[in-house]
Amino acid sequence: MATSAGVDRRGRGGRAGGVRPLVELSTEERRQVITLPPSIAKLTGAKHFVLYGSSLVRIPPEIGAMISLIAQLAWNSA
Incomplete structure (x- = not known):
């Protein structure tokens, strides 16, 4: 199932520096993220x-x- 929910939950805050919303996801979960x-x-x-x-x-x-x-770094994206 394609999802952007993980990005939404993990990308909150907007703190200065880097945002890595997918870091806590498994490889399979990361592959399911097709939209932001x-x-x-x-x-x-x-x-x-x-x-x-x-x-x-x-x-x-x-x-x-x-x-x-x-x-914006999205290498290895489809």
Whole structure:
């Protein structure tokens, strides 16, 4: 089942520095993440957004609200 719920729960806070919402997920769970929730717009203090191992099919426009973002890392994504 494709999900963005894990990203939503783990990506909260928007603290300065890096956000790694998938770090607590298993490899199989990471592969199920194909979208990001609109709530990523709240992560305005995040400089790095690491989504290693996900199966993202697109980056949503809400990522534009992440005004401090320097790098979005999603290698190994679909």
